Amino acid sequence: MKIFLVIFLIVVFALNTSAKNFPSSNQIALIKKIVKEVHVKKTADAQIENAKVGVSLSDGGQVITKSKSLAIIILTKDKSLLTVRENSILNIYQRKEGRGLNTSTNIEKGVITFKVEKQNVEDGFEFVTPSAVASIRGTSGVLDVDSTETDILLEEGEVFVQSKFDPSKNATLNGGKKLVINVDGNIEIQDLDENDKKKIDDAKKTNTKKLNIITPYGILEIEYLTN
Amino acid sequence: MKRFSIFFVSIYFLFSFSIKSQNSIQLVTIGNLSSIDIGSIILSNSLEGQSRFFQLIMITQPIGRKVYLIGRLDWKPDLNSSFNNLANFKTNIFNARNIFSDELGNSDIKLDNINGDKEYFKQIFELNKPKGIFGISIQMFSENGEFLDDDYQEITFLNPTQTFSITQPNYNEEVDIGNVICSWSSVAGATSYKIKACVLENESQSLEEALNSTNPIINNYDVGLGTLVNLSDVPKSREWYGGQKIVVVVYAIVNESGSISELKSEPVVFKLKSFNNPPDINLVRFANIFSSIIPDELLKKITNGSLQLDQIDIKDENGNKISLDELNKILNMLEANPNLIINYSFKQK
Incomplete structure (x- = not known):
């Protein structure tokens, strides 16, 4: 019995050590919803394919949305939701660090709506863009990213943002505020204005509806996003 | 010495008088000034279709002597104002002859150097029509730079009529x-x-x-x-x-x-x-939002009133009828946020 216990402890220790600082081999997220044309890479080494609802993403997985398209992904760890709006590219990574899981989403360009659940003390969640690294513990808002600038519109919660190239340039953003950071690390914070609020509201519209106008001359079919 | 001075001065005046009398330039306004449009006062090369509003009569000895002109155009908005310099120009060398204003820059006589205050030109353009008083000064020089003669005229446009209309x-x-x-x-x-x-x-x-x-x-x-x-x-x-x-x-x-x-x-x-009933305002709004996808024929029928709302069925994705109120709400949303439209098509019957 004593020998069995020693072997068990050795195995547990070995497994724990091997997992430390290595990518998680499990699925990180699932595609929950697709509108129009969305492509995915399930892992860093996989081929790009058409996305389907239920497809899982592992470390290095990628989501690419085309014009007028969107994808909603749900993180399997804590059911946080990310909506990848049209013309966006998002990569997702997850690593075990100590006893925690560090999830990182790399956004090359586009608009992402996020509702990140409150993270455990040992876990981490961050967005990485061409100009910033934003660490989140539990919050919701919208990220608008291009190659030179990142806009973070925060509805609620708190985000710690630092320049990707100069971490000494950083700021904490609170709910109801907007932060703009560029590649030089210049940071501006201001209150959300009406346009920002509308942008957040629009970004939440992920349900599709159809309108069919039947005239004596033909049928006009319109598909649109709504709440 | 005194005799010599008198002789010299006499010779000088005689010589000057003879140059003047043999070489002269006269600026004569022509045509109906009320019909002059703003484009005619533009000093530029290769502008076609300008109206003629003055003529330069040049007499030289010998006839057709090679000369060039230096001109100055001043303008004041009314009788009580003072003149402002509008433009200065210099022509290339050409054979002296009688020319019209529209030949400056539009014939072998090119404007070599034009400068002036573009702000004043802008002001005049905003008036739409030449207005106020234009002072035109022309100097004629021989090809060697010898001053031959000059003339000055003021042209008044005090009650212009609208010509660009x-x-x-x-x-x-x-x-x-x-x-x-x-x-x-x-x-x-x-x-x-x-x-x-x-x-x-x-x-x-x-x-x-x-x-x-x-x-x-x-x-x-x-x-x-x-x-x-x-x-x-x-x-x-x-x-x-x-x-x-x-x-x-x-x-x-x-x-x-x-x-x-x-x-x-x-x-x-x-x-x-419109020869039909007034168009339905909701349909017109709808047509405006989707004008890029609705065929022209259908657009015309909506906007000229020949297609009315009671000839149209509006349904959702499940085939349920949509009320006018609901349609208006949807139109309000799509009008304010056209980026929410993700797909549309028109299937002609």
């Missing part, structure tokens, strides 16, 4: 929605014309207020060099319909000494006439 439609004319012919007088030197048309929302709105509205129906559509267009065929940012009053204005784009100026016509208001 819309000739069709007439003010307050009722025109068929499918055939709105718009024509205007041409402007010398114009490189193109642009049209803007807006809805006159109510009787208390001025024509300028209507034209400054943020959503014009025709937004600076470039007509090219033509002076007539059927506005019914011009691309519109939203549809118009019978019963609306429309304000239209034409801009002449004129290249003046290398800078572009816009000459604006007086606006004209006209009313769109």
